Amino acid sequence: MSVRATSILLGICAAVLAGGACYFARSLIAPVAFALFVIALVWPLQARLQARMAKLPAMAISLSVTILVIGALGYATVWGLSQTGRWLIVNAARFQAIYTETTTWLEGHGLYSAGMLADTFNVGWLIGMFQGLAGRLNAMLGFAVVTLVYVMLGLLEVDIMRAKLAGEAGEAGRRLLRASAAVAAKFRTYMMVRTVMSVLTGLFVWAVTAALGLDLAPAFGVIAFALNYIPFIGPLVATLLPTFFSLAQFGSWETAVLVFVAMNVIQFFSGSYIEPRVAGRALAMSPFLVLLSVFFWSFMWGMAGAFIGVPLVIAALTFCEEGEETRWIARLLSGREEPPADAVAGPL
16 A cells, blocks of 8 residues: 555544544533634734733733623524514414414325324424524533633633744744634634624615514514524525514415515525625635535534534635645635646746
8 A cells, every 4th residue: 555545544544533532522622612713813802902901901801802792692692583482482373374274285285194294393393493492502601601711711821822832843833823823814804704794694684574574574684693604504594484484474475485585585695796705715615615514513513513613624724725735635625716737837
């Protein structure tokens, strides 16, 4: 077996072992990964504050700003879901009537058994889904506390770790510093783009649902804003939720289809037209890789993994770009069209 083949097999084995470690030690590794992500986002603020005051007060201000932002996002998400859950409970009879009519129609056309459909979907299942989602949000409170402790300690040690890598680790340490700086810059670009797009998506969803006369237009706008931070899955939920609720409110399939089409137009325009032009080439990734990263890290770490899956892949590709032997992996998965070799070299 050649040396290259052996290296590839060893790399695959190492990746499998690392994935298993991330899954079984997720209660330990996931908060650390989130803490590093948050540190990369808030470090510019910390550095500017440290230039004007001592390290501890600067850290306290940076941590307070982080808690305020995360708390505001969490409160908006819980508020939107609570509004929709309350409306669902009050109007459960409407959903039950739609459910009965749908099963009767399906059974009459021989498409599906009403009994089998009852086992998979009903109003009780829908209410239970909302309750389970609220429970997960409450469980994430402890996760956030542990993460913030890591952030606090990490902010105090960034300068120390950077000095050690630059002074004692040689060329490998300097390469690690360059890659880490590039990852942090891409994280900030990613969050800036997603925040801008989330705000625009939330405003568009609120405006469209309000124009169509839906009762929960502000809640749908807030939910679309919050869920847009999770690629693919978040926009899908933000699209289906107003569709089902418009069907219950108006009792018209035509209105539900209109809402569904309007939500899809908003998501397509923001995700396929505006966002690539705002992000540019810095965050170029294969759409297949984005979808895979969301589902893979959702499997590994649940809702937290769905949120941080794409940043983790961005970090991995950035580190691959720093090595000569792994640069081809970053180019392969970047989703960019690379110019032919003769075009790069130019005419002879």
